Amino acid sequence: MENTAFSIEYKPRTGSEAICEALLDEGVEYLFGYPGGAIMPFYHALPDYPLKHILTRHEQAAAHAADGYARATGRVGVCVATSGPGATNLVTGLATAQMDSVPLVAITGQVGRPAMGKDSFQETNVMGMTLPFTKHSFLVEDPDELYPAMRRAFEIARSGRPGTVLVDVPKDVQLAATGDNGYRRLREAPPPVESPGLERAAMLLRNAKRPLILAGHGVTLGSAEMELRLLAERTGIPVVTTLLGISAFPEDHPLYLGWPGMHGQASVNRAIDRSDLLLAVGMRFDDRITGAAHKFAPRAKIIHIDVDPSELGKVIKPTVGIAADAKAAMRSILGHLGNAPDAGEGCEQWREELARSQEPERRRKESARDEYGPIQVMEAIKAAAGPDLRLVTDVGQHQMWAAQFFEFTKANSHITSGGLGTMGFALPAAMGVAFAYPEDPVWVIAGDGGIQMNIQELATIRDFGLNIKVAVLNNGYLGMVRQWQQFFHNRRYSETPITGPDYEQLTCSYGLAGRTISEGDDVEAAVRWAQEQEGCTILDFHIDPEANVYPMIPSGMSVNEMIEEDGA
């Protein structure tokens, strides 16, 4: 007679279970995804594991949400999609994350191995498709390789210069029995930073008369905000940031100047033009920063620190190039500076000069606070949300206004798509931020073009009760393109006027609340109302259709060709 009390049924672990176990072993809490045929075995296994899956309404949004989560937390974001259209819908999100060096792992289902290469239903070569913008990718055809591939994917995504990793798993591999969870780390920790350049960098910093620190996203990615502040304060060198470097340094700090580039502050662009030393940390001299690269910082020696050695000399040839993690490199430079009394001396006059150069911009900002428009909206949000605000912006004019006029004092509180400039990023990315920090106020600022690109995510936001506030700066145009048409295409507004829904009614149909605000309405009251509501609200600000972002350096030109607002 069979003794059922002691019979143990051996149940081999499946590929799908191996994926879930790898996710748990990596400490994953949230996955953002959308099921479909080829990923069904994974979704079948998922409920048995303490992993929180967020069902988005589009795979692109899943990728952006994972991206937003990763940017906000510094942890690896995870998104999931099925084969074919599910995988192709991830593409924009993967490219967005990769361009901004965000650690992200995407898991895609693939048709079963016997069906591969036969134009099967929902078959696409997602690995081939994503090669240019993934740091690495795996097509796992051996079930026993699935767990180690997953673990390795996380290691690759977060190591060195972070990036995106795709793991494509055929359906039958998800169903197949797998072996043990064997995994051995393949790479050692990076060696301590030892570069003759570091000592030289310290020497250059000591001797400079008009130095600047230019901090990029690498400072945030490397959690080097404290080192940046220490270095700035130790040397007294003013700090400017890239767009993605915004919030790596507190903007209320007396050494903070602003950010340069195509739509950066004129005074900051001029400061770079006049500087004699630029310490560029964790940035890659994007063309939006440099304009005409050969005219960028023409008087400056350049110290370039980046974790990716291939960035050194790519655009700007550095005087000293240091391939190192921002945190380690700045610590080492601080060590080389030691207690030398001369560090930071001699640039007081430079700081005074810079402070004077910023006065007109400060005055303009002060006066604009009283006028209905983007600046007033930003000021109201800042006041209502308080210092814990996390701001997620979309792409376009509003993105530049937010970067210009917000004062970010909390580290890593500004999240935006910089490199790829992906419209439709903000709303789903904010979901990732809100899951990561449910207690913090999360605001989205978007244009009326971009917000419509992933507006379906209002349903996801409602389902999870996310406390995301949305400000749409609605000018009835694809505003940045219209502005370019105004300046460079003789006001030929070809296909840039755009309509949208009534956002009040739209939010209502999603079970959320919204308001429309026009000139003459009380902006502060509307923003306060939104902040006080439970859950998501949308404020639709109807602004001047032809409001422009100033200054503007035309593409490929230099600070000398900068277009400024009349009277500036």
Add this chain to the structure above:
Amino acid sequence: MPESATGVALNTIEVRYTGGMLALNRLLMTLQNKRMPVAGFTLGGDSDGMRATILLGCPPESALRYTAIICALEDVREARPAETIEMALIETSRDWRAPAEQSGIEAHEDDGTLVASGEPEKIDAFLAALGDGVEDVVRIGPVARPEAGGGV
């Protein structure tokens, strides 16, 4: 005497990688994606894995940067500078052994054609030493020096 095959500075990178076609695909995509100035590409394999030898027509500092990009690829075990050689197919009735030795090139006869290979400057010196004795010459390269594993 014909001009050498190219006037640009060529840098050779030898890349050892694993991962088969997918890895090769990623390598090729990286070359294209980063717009590397590829002047030659040979592929071989041995028991130690696959080897791609890439000729880049660019300044040495750019080649170093491109090498760093290739090195960062997960499938790549090693990417390092390699030697560049030039080959010349020569018709000559003159005795070529002594000039070849003096020039420091390698040469042999194959079905009446002299096959010479070596560093581009040394090939130049060899051809100059043969002088009027060169009846015809076809210069091939620069190409990467084949090592164990061979080329395709």
